[in-house]
Each structure stands twice: as C-alpha cells, then as structure tokens.
Amino acid sequence: xxxxxxxxxxxxxxxxxxxxxxxxxxxxxxxxxxxxxxxxxxxxxxxxxxxxxxxxxxxxxxxxxxxxxxxxxxxxxxxxxxxxxxxxxxxxxxxxxxxxxxxxxxxxxxxxxxxxxxxxxxxxxxxxxxxxxxxxxxxxxxxxxxxxxxxxxxxxxxxxxxxxxxxxxxxxxxxxxxxxxxxxxxxxxxxxxxxxxxxxxxxxxxxxxxxxxxxxxxxxxxxxxxxxxxxxxxxxxxxxxxxxxxxxxxxxxxxxxxxxxxxxxxxxxxxxxxxxxxxxxxxxxxxxxxxxxxxxxxxxxxxxxxxxxxxxxxxxxxxxxxxxxxxxxxxxxxxxxxxxxxxxxxxxxxxxxxxxxxxxxxxxxxxxxxxxxxxxxxxxxxxxxxxxxxxxxxxxxxxxxxxxxxxxxxxxxxxxxxxxxxxxxxxxxxxxxxxxxxxxxxxxxxxxxxxxxxxxxxxxxxxxxxxxxxxxxxxxxxxxxxxxxxxxxxxxxxxxxxxxxxxxxxxxxxxxxxxxxxxxxxxxxxxxxxxxxxxxxxxxxxxxxxxxxxxxxxxxxxxxxxxxxxxxxxxxxxxxxxxxxxxxxxxxxxxxxxxxxxxxxxxxxxxxxxxxxxxxxxxxxxxxxxxxxxxxxxxxxxxxxxxxxxxxxxxxxxxxxxxxxxxxxxxxxxxxxxxxxxxxxxxxxxxxxxxxxxxxxxxxxxxxxxxxxx
Ligand SMILES: *[C@@H]1O[C@H](CO)[C@@H](O)[C@H](O)[C@H]1NC(C)=O
Ligand SMILES: *[C@@H]1O[C@H](CO)[C@@H](O)[C@H](O)[C@H]1NC(C)=O
Numbered sequence: 001x002x003x004x005x006x007x008x009x010x011x012x013x014x015x016x017x018x019x020x021x022x023x024x025x026x027x028x029x030x031x032x033x034x035x036x037x038x039x040x041x042x043x044x045x046x047x048x049x050x051x052x053x054x055x056x057x058x059x060x061x062x063x064x065x066x067x068x069x070x071x072x073x074x075x076x077x078x079x080x081x082x083x084x085x086x087x088x089x090x091x092x093x094x095x096x097x098x099x100x101x102x103x104x105x106x107x108x109x110x111x112x113x114x115x116x117x118x119x120x121x122x123x124x125x126x127x128x129x130x131x132x133x134x135x136x137x138x139x140x141x142x143x144x145x146x147x148x149x150x151x152x153x154x155x156x157x158x159x160x161x162x163x164x165x166x167x168x169x170x171x172x173x174x175x176x177x178x179x180x181x182x183x184x185x186x187x188x189x190x191x192x193x194x195x196x197x198x199x200x201x202x203x204x205x206x207x208x209x210x211x212x213x214x215x216x217x218x219x220x221x222x223x224x225x226x227x228x229x230x231x232x233x234x235x236x237x238x239x240x241x242x243x244x245x246x247x248x249x250x251x252x253x254x255x256x257x258x259x260x261x262x263x264x265x266x267x268x269x270x271x272x273x274x275x276x277x278x279x280x281x282x283x284x285x286x287x288x289x290x291x292x293x294x295x296x297x298x299x300x301x302x303x304x305x306x307x308x309x310x311x312x313x314x315x316x317x318x319x320x321x322x323x324x325x326x327x328x329x330x331x332x333x334x335x336x337x338x339x340x341x342x343x344x345x346x347x348x349x350x351x352x353x354x355x356x357x358x359x360x361x362x363x364x365x366x367x368x369x370x371x372x373x374x375x376x377x378x379x380x381x382x383x384x385x386x387x388x389x390x391x392x393x394x395x396x397x398x399x400x401x402x403x404x405x406x407x408x409x410x411x412x413x414x415x416x417x418x419x420x421x422x423x424x425x426x427x428x429x430x431x432x433x434x435x436x437x438x439x440x441x442x443x444x445x446x447x448x449x450x451x452x453x454x455x456x457x458x459x460x461x462x463x464x465x466x467x468x469x470x471x472x473x474x475x476x477x478x479x480x481x482x483x484x485x486x487x488x489x490x491x492x493x494x495x496x497x498x499x500x501x502x503x504x505x506x507x508x509x510x511x512x513x514x515x516x517x518x519x520x521x522x523x524x525x526x527x528x529x530x531x532x533x534x535x536x537x538x539x540x541x542x543x544x545x546x547x548x549x550x551x552x553x554x555x556x557x558x559x560x561x562x563x564x565x566x567x568x569x570x571x572x573x574x575x576x577x578x579x580x581x582x583x584x585x586x587x588x589x590x591x592x593x594x595x596x597x598x599x600x601x602x603x604x605x606x607x608x609x610x611x612x613x614x615x616x617x618x619x620x621x622x623x624x625x626x627x628x629x630x631x632x633x634x635x636x637x638x639x640x641x642x643x644x645x646x647x648x649x650x651x652x653x654x655x656x657x658x659x660x661x662x663x664x665x666x667x668x669x670x671x672x673x674x675x676x677x678x679x680x681x682x683x684x685x686x687x688x689x690x691x692x693x694x695x696x697x698x699x700x701x702x703x704x705x706x707x708x709x710x
Contacts, residue, residue: 005508075168075175082177082280082501083161090289095198097191097206099239100270100330101579103341104205107191107199107236108324109159143692163190164280168586170260177280180268180443185257187277188266192236192259199234200390201489202313204533206329207235210242210485210580218243223262228685233262240267240331247333248487248581248610251446251617256332259466265332272326274336274441275351290323327675330579334491336441337373337579340364352438355379360439362573366515366562369586370575373564374439374495377571378432384501385428387601390421390455397663398422400457403464415465415550417458419589423603424452425658425665436495436605437565439573447667448615451491451606458508458600463593464582466513470576470583480613481622485582486620489610492577498566499601505540507555507592508566508600512574514586515562528553544595551593558592566600581609614664616679641700644707645669645676645686653690654710660687660694669710 083089094109100219157165167189168175175182191197199205212218220238241264242246256265269277271365330336338347347362354360354376362372393399400421404413423429433454437445458464469491473482481488502508507508516525526534535541535556545551564572576587594600611618645659649671659676662685667676669688680686680700688696690708698708 016046045139055575073165073169074228075177078177079161079165079168079280081250083284088156088158088161089284089291090160091573092321093158093160093287093290095160095191096324096326097199097236098326098328098339099206099209099579100328100334101337101339101362103339105326108531109198109474124442125393134317151376160190163196163198166190166196167193167260171258173257175257179614180276180278181255181257183277183280183283184266184268187269188236188240188329189259189361192234192240194232194234197234203362205235208238208242210246211399216245220262220264223264224552230322236267236329237262237264238354239347240329241265242331242333242580245486246581247331248489248619249449249617250333255332267329267331268336270328270330270336270441272328272339273347273349273351274338274439276336276441276442276443277327287325290291290325293323305604308362316367333487333610334579334581335607337493337577338362338370340367340370340372343367349439351437353398355382360435362439365510365518365564365572369512369515369584369589371512371515371562372573377435377439377495378428378497378569380569382428382432386423386426386432386453386455386497386603387499389423389426389428389455393421393423395663398424398452400455403456404612413465416467417462418464419457419459419462421455422452423455425689426665429453432497432603433605436586436607437494440493447665448611449608450616451608451612452665454604454606456600456602456604458591458594458598458602460594460599461544461551463508463551464591465552465554466511466588466590468576468585469589470584470587472583476621479620479628481619481621484609485580487610489608489612490577490583491606492581492609493573493575493607495601495605496564496572497605498570498572499566499568499603500599501567502565502598502600504565506595506598506600507558507595508598509558509563509592510566510572511554511558511592512562512564513557513588513590517562526560528556528560531556534560541595545593554592555595556592563592566602573622577609614661641703642705643678643680643686643698644705645678646707646709647671647673647675648709651710653695654688656690657695657710658689660689661685662687 096105096109097107098105122457164186167186170189170193171185175186177183189196191199218238220243221242237259247265258264259266271277271286277286328336328339340347343364343366345364347364349360351360352360355378356377358376360377361375363375365371365373390400398421400419403416403418403420429452433450434445437450442449470484471479471482471490476483482490484490484492516522532553535552536547541552541555545555564570574587574589576584578584591600591602647654647657647669654669655671657669659666661680666678666686667673671674682700682702684700686698686700686708687694688698696710700706
C-alpha cells in the first residue's frame with residue numbers, strides 16, 4: 001500500500017471512529033448534508049458487526065482487513081433477479097460511452113478494473129469499502145496487482161453491476177429497474193459519480209458540447225459553490241443537463257427523475273442503432289448479444305470497414321477477450337441522432353417493423369450534411385395508397401394546391417412551384433409516421449412531435465429552391481418559440497418519401513447544395529460554372545428552362561452535387577439540427593425542376609425536437625403572446641380551459657373514433673384509448689371523426705374544467 005493510501009486510511013479510520021463515538025458531530029466540509037444521514041445509518045448499522053482496534057490498524061496492514069461481510073445493498077435482490085444469479089452478464093463487457101451524434105467515444109470503461117468490493121486480493125478495509133460504496137471516497141488501489149478475472153468471477157459482481165447498485169443507494173425515492181426514467185437516472189449517476197464510476201477518466205472526457213455564457217452560470221456551478229459536492233461528479237452531468245435555458249420541455253418532462261444529491265437531469269441512453277435502453281433487462285440483453293457476437297468485426301479504431309456495434313477490443317487472446325457495448329448518451333430534453341463515421345456505413349434497425357416485416361436499414365450518403373438512404377421504409381402499395389388519398393382529398397386545408405412558404409400564413413413563393421397537400425390521419429400516413437418515429441430512435445410515438453405527412457407533386461418545370469426545413473424567426477416575432485438551441489422547438493429531422501420512378505434525364509432529384517456525390521474524390525468535384533456549361537452543351541433543358549434562371553442553375557447543381565434520384569418506395573433521412581439543437585446550415589436542400597412529362601410524387605415528414613406549435617405545452621415567445629393578447633382579445637376568451645374527452649364505450653359506432661382539433665388529428669378516441677386530457681381555449685372547435693367523417697363536434701365553453709363524452 002502506498003504511503004498516501006496508508007495516510008488516507010489512517011485519517012479515515014480516525015474519522016470514522018470519531019463518527020461512531022459521536023454521531024451528532026459532523027464536519028460539513030467533508031460530508032454533505034445529503035450524504036451524511038445515510039452515512040451515519042450505515043455506520044451504526046455495521047458497527048454492531050465490526051470491532052475496530054485502531055492500534056492494530058496502524059501497526060499491521062494485513063490485519064486491518066476485517067473478515068466480516070458487507071451488509072447486502074438495498075437493491076441487490078431485485079437486481080440479481082433480473083441479471084440472473086449465476087453469471088453477471090456484464091463480466092467481460094466494457095461500456096463505451098458516446099455523446100449523441102458522435103462516432104468517436106468520449107469514455108471507455110477501464111479494462112483492468114476488477115471487482116473491488118468482493119474482497120478478492122484487495123488490501124483495503126471493510127470500512128474503506130463501505131465509504132467507497134457510499135460514494136464518499138475513492139479507494140486508491142493502484143498499487144495492487146490487477147487481479148485478472150478468475151473463477152471467482154462467476155459469483156462476484158461486475159464493476160458495472162456494483163456501480164449501478166451503489167448508485168441506487170443514493171436515491172431517496174424507491175427505484176424500479178423496469179422504469180426507463182429511474183434507469184436513466186441510475187445509469188447517469190453510475191457513470192458520472194467519480195467514486196462509483198466504471199470510467200476512471202470520468203473527469204475530463206464527456207463534458208458539455210455547448211459553450212457556457214460566463215454571465216449565466218449553470219445551476220450546477222452553484223450547487224458546487226454551496227456544497228463543494230460536484231468535485232466528485234464528472235463533467236458528464238453538465239452534458240446530460242444542459243441547464244434551464246437549453247433544455248426543451250418534452251411531453252414527459254415531469255416523469256424525469258433528477259439525480260440524487262445534485263438534482264440535475266439525467267441523460268437517456270441509446271444503442272448505435274437508436275434503440276433506447278428502457279429497462280435493466282434490456283441492458284442485460286444487449287450485453288448478452290455483444291458477448292454472443294463472436295468475431296464479427298475486425299479489431300481497431302481505424303478500421304473503416306468495422307460497422308458493427310460490437311467489436312472485441314484488441315485482446316482476444318484466450319478467455320479474457322473483452323467485448324464493448326457502445327451506448328450513446330442524449331442530454332435531457334434532446335433527441336437521439338445517428339452518429340455516422342463514414343459514407344457507405346450501414347445501420348441495421350431490426351427493432352423497426354418495415355412493410356411486411358422487411359428489415360429496415362440506413363446507409364450513410366453524406367456526413368455534412370447528415371444524409372441517409374433508408375431501405376425498406378415503405379413499399380409500392382403504401383406509396384400508391386398515399387398518392388391516391390392525396391388526389392381524393394377535398395378539404396380546403398389538406399387538398400393538393402400550390403405550395404406556400406414561411407413560418408405562418410399562406411405565402412406564395414416564385415421559387416417554390418410545386419403543389420402539396422397534407423395527410424394527417426390516413427391509414428398509411430399513420431403507419432408511415434409511426435415507422436418514422438421508430439427509425440429516429442423514439443421509444444414511444446408522440447403525435448405532438450411530427451407534422452402531418454406532406455404530399456408533393458412536381459409537374460414539368462416545377463421545383464423548390466434550396467432552403468432549410470428548420471424555420472427561422474430571427475427577431476422572435478412569432479408566438480411559437482423556434483429557437484431549438486434554447487428551449488424552443490423546430491424541425492430537426494426530415495424523412496423524404498419518393499413515390500414515382502424518375503430516370504436520369506427526368507430531373508426532379510433532391511439536391512443537397514453542400515454535399516458531394518457519395519464516394520466522389522475531392523479532385524473530381526465539379527464547380528457550378530463548369531456544370532452550367534456542361535448542361536447547356538447537353539441541350540437537355542433547351543426550350544424548357546430559361547437561361548440563367550434559378551431552375552437552370554439547380555439542374556446544373558443537381559448534376560454535380562449530392563442529389564437523390566427519386567424512385568417509388570425510396571426514402572431518405574436528413575437532419576436539420578446538430579445534436580445540441582442548433583441549426584445545421586449544411587442541410588440546405590431543394591427539389592430540382594422536373595424536365596420531362598414524368599411527374600414527381602413525393603412526401604415528407606418533419607419530426608420536431610420537442611412539442612410543435614399548436615399543441616398544448618409548445619414553447620412560446622411570451623412577449624409576443626402578451627402583446628397579441630393585449631392587442632386583440634378579451635381576457636375572458638384567453639383563459640385556458642382544461643377539456644377531457646372520454647369514450648363511454650356505449651355507442652358501438654364510436655369504437656374507432658378519432659379526435660381532431662379543427663383539421664389536425666389529435667389522438668385516438670376509441671374504446672381502447674385512454675381519455676384525452678387537453679389544455680384548450682374557449683370557442684375552440686373539436687371534431688370526432690369515424691372513418692374520416694365528422695360525426696360530432698364540440699365547442700369549448702366557459703367552465704375551467706369540461707368533459708366531453710361520446
Ligand atoms: C492485452 O493484454 C496485455 C496483458 O494482459 C496488455 O499488456 C496489453 O496492453 C493488452 N493489449 C491491448 C491492445 O489492450
Ligand atoms: C399537374 O399535372 C396534373 C396531371 O397532369 C394536373 O392535374 C395538375 O393540374 C397539374 N398542376 C399544375 C399546377 O399545373
């Protein structure tokens with residue numbers, strides 16, 4: 001044992017004896033208010049079992065190992081029930097942590113770390129072990145031989161299991177390993193507490209990606225000042241909780257479990273493929289998959305071919321081969337984003353149900369912007385049904401008409417000449433919307449995070465000038481808060497569906513102005529002037545598009561830049577935001593003009609990073625709301641009402657009813673659906689539809705709380 005560790009041990013022992021003798025005396029600079037009560041309880045509890053002779057402890061290092069066992073940890077029994085009694089599934093599996101959207105890891109579990117609490121070959125005391133378990137100290141056992149795993153591993157717990165169990169002890173509220181919210185908090189705590197972390201380099205690596213404004217301290221800085229507590233936490237905490245000015249409020253925000261002691265918000269954890277880890281049994285399953293996945297990939301970080309999530313980590317000599325389980329941490333209030341490393345990389349998504357059970361996968365087309373081909377996203381039947389429905393739609397707001405642009409209102413734009421309509425509730429549209437959310441890594445469908453499916457038709461010569469799907473409101477003039485880098489909501493991902501076959505000469509590609517064709521070497525890049533010359537020489541748009549028009553320029557760009565050629569049932573995903581919510585300017589894209597008589601049919605679905613405008617709970621620019629309120633509305637009409645829509649299951653014709661706010665699909669209102677509770681306003685009109693027909697309408701009255709039964 002090093003002198004430092006010895007001195008530390010002596011101090012701790014003396015300290016602990018002091019505590020034992022006088023439980024009411026506590027130096028607050030050492031123990032925080034939060035840790036202390038727990039700490040005393042534990043010590044008093046175990047004092048019955050331990051007798052400590054301080055002389056022995058000082059004179060004889062070997063004898064200070066107390067023979068008695070630690071009392072079992074609070075959640076040990078339910079934990080073991082889930083992971084299984086015989087062999088801990090996390091043995092031999094190292095957790096490798098990434099920040100959302102980043103292909104390179106920010107922390108790696110230390111491979112040499114062996115179980116410290118099980119007492120095998122360790123030379124520190126039971127008391128030290130207890131203090132460590134409680135997260136009060138870190139025991140420096142770096143002098144000890146790193147005992148390689150032996151047969152004793154079978155019974156002992158893996159470092160991850162120990163770390164999780166020690167973390168659960170810190171929470172005052174009862175936790176469940178089946179609750180995703182509890183699990184998020186436990187895992188974040190386990191990864192971020194230095195004394196309990198499986199990452200020895202926890203202090204530096206997974207810090208925040210955003211820049212802190214020095215005039216606006218993060219609230220965790222204040223916790224630090226008050227309690228001197230944060231020194232035992234890693235910077236991962238500030239990554240997971242971006243602070244009150246940067247955390248959008250999701251529909252389930254109130255379910256989030258704050259971390260013990262520091263009360264900050266936890267991360268959510270996803271696999272490389274986007275699947276959210278929602279329970280301990282799922283984490284166990286992932287670890288088992290990693291282990292059974294033998295030799296699937298080449299070793300080494302530089303290997304461009306290794307697309308697998310799980311790789312042996314270099315030391316697969318003999319039985320001690322270690323596997324890696326990669327987890328992607330997403331800050332609270334933020335959404336998962338794929339982390340592509342190279343063009344051509346493939347992400348298999350077996351958890352997403354494609355049409356007729358076909359496997360859905362993504363292939364990376366470009367890193368900047370982030371663009372992916374989606375295979376088996378939808379099929380020709382679904383495609384035909386969506387086009388058919390769009391053509392038959394008669395409602396004024398949803399039928400096909402000349403497209404408009406802008407954050408609000410209907411503004412015709414000479415550079416968007418397509419026609420579009422909306423399909424909010426058609427059968428295929430709903431299936432496609434759900435599949436879209438599955439692909440994007442949402443574990444639950446959330447209607448308030450997507451727009452309706454927008455169906456588009458481009459006849460000959462029509463197109464859409466390059467633009468961002470992210471809606472800009474630089475002067476904050478809209479009631480809705482679009483600032484997604486802060487707490488606002490905006491479009492963050494777009495899935496484009498193509499529903500007709502276009503040949504190379506037909507035009508109509510989707511152009512990404514900042515991207516280059518997949519696989520093209522830099523020296524082969526063609527600049528715009530050369531592309532225009534080549535287009536004019538070809539004569540392909542002669543007599544169809546005007547010279548020097550934006551349409552002509554786009555066709556030239558489409559032939560030299562990254563452009564996606566439509567064919568029916570092809571789908572593409574791209575992101576309009578970075579993982580921290582800031583706008584990704586490289587996502588600039590447009591629809592190239594169609595230059596033959598073959599019309600282009602397409603559809604798109606926008607996913608929002610948080611509740612979109614028009615839905616209860618959507619983020620507001622309060623000053624605009626106040627101004628509008630003062631300007632033109634009587635205060636009484638403005639008062640929010642709470643409406644509950646209940647299906648009494650007495651009218652058989654209402655078995656599959658759906659609720660609409662004006663023309664917007666709101667939620668299912670059938671026999672099997674829970675009551676819909678909604679914040680709304682006096683005078684608002686709500687419609688009940690069955691098979692698309694409006695069967696009944698409700699108007700919100702003046703009472704604060706109202707119920708509507710069908
Ligand atoms: C493999 O293990 C040996 C000893 O167990 C160690 O010295 C070596 O650095 C390890 N190699 C890698 C690539 O981790
Ligand atoms: C586009 O073509 C379709 C079918 O030929 C036609 O019905 C529609 O009116 C055209 N749209 C415009 C804006 O010309």
